[in-house]
Amino acid sequence: MTENLSNPNLTRERSFNRSSESAGAPLFTEADDQSLLEGVRLKDEKAMANLFDRYGGMVYSVALRVLKDPGNAEDVMQEVFFQVWQNPQAFVPRRGSLAAWLLVVTRNRAVDVLRRRKPSDSVDDVILPASDNIAVETERRTMMEKVRAALHRLSPEQQQSIELAFFEGLSHSEIAAQTGDPLGTVKTRIRSALLSVRRAFQP
């Protein structure tokens, strides 16, 4: 289950964007995202289509990773982008990059579907650090390599905890029950694993 986190070979050729668009294409900038979002606020369907083209593959892939069902994953993707269309003001630029926001919202919605529960938070609840400019400051492939390396360095137990919590959507008590580890240990592992990812981007 933790193979995808630990085996860099499985992710070597991954691209943050659709392959047809990412090869040699300039990086998307936050300014681009903002101008497109402004268009969405004005109900410009072309602007929305551009956002969909830009991030659709990424959003769908995260939903598919969680749900493992293409139909359900597309439903989540459609719902996330439809939410952007209906309520673009839910994303506030100072919260960070649109890409990061979409990733987190998509993962949360996919887990809601997986657990067959009502949406457990509002998109308004998802906030990101203003400095977290996935779309601007760092080349995405480089970022992915850093993330991959950081995850690869985690202990197997940490990788399993992150896998179960992030992609399987299990609660900490469910993880503790499944792994046989104490609740406090599970909490600490998850926290330290996320910190390891964060430190990979700190100077």
Added chain:
Amino acid sequence: MTDNAHIPEETLALYALQALDQAESLVVRAHVAACAECRTELARTEGDLALVAMNTEQHPLPQGARERFLSRIGATSETEPATVISIGNKTPAMRTTAWPAWLAAAAMLLIAIGLGFEVHTLSRQLDATAQQLAEQTVESRHAHEVLDLLTAPAAQHVTLTTGKTPPAPAARAVYLASRGALVLEASNLKPLLPGKAYELWVIPANGAAPIPAGLFWPDTAGSASVVMPNIPAGVTAKALGVTVENDSGSATPTLPIVLAGATPAAGE
């Protein structure tokens, strides 16, 4: 968990992962809403999660997905004005969505009159919409009361346990006497015999008879909750207790008390 201190970083990580139970999540949400420091740390954690998500293997979109999406937004552009609709359940959003929906219902009525649509059909739709809106209003008010309870400085946080031998039944309650507001989240409860239910009691400090505060049944994992039961306001509680009663409820608690917890002295 949050009375005066900040939320532990481990707990914030679990909150960001939606890995806390409902009651814990509500408490964290209420704290984060009022604490800039914890909000900043939560944002950092959400950023960490975005980085983890970035490592997801990329897959091509399903055939026709783009067209289906564009068709969907095209349909809404032609039929509706821009409205703010939340797919989540954050309390302020729920409060604000009711009014645009009412306006939409009114607009539907005017269109029906102007264009001579089948009035009886629209009437049924409006009735359904009105009913839905009424339910949303009730839910919104209810959620607002829950949030008020969780954020009230005077709210008492009570932990009810039977012992320390895991996995012991346990419950956590938040009680605000002045409003008669109460939320209880229980775990590891033993299964009940048919016809039986757990019943929560507020035990008044003035020696008056215990007040029934809701029946509840554990799920297969032994978890259960009582949210905002119908109890009188202004009852200063000495303790909260849980008993096993017939599933129709009881006017007085039947011993033994399976879970109990005293309210902190500093509370109401």
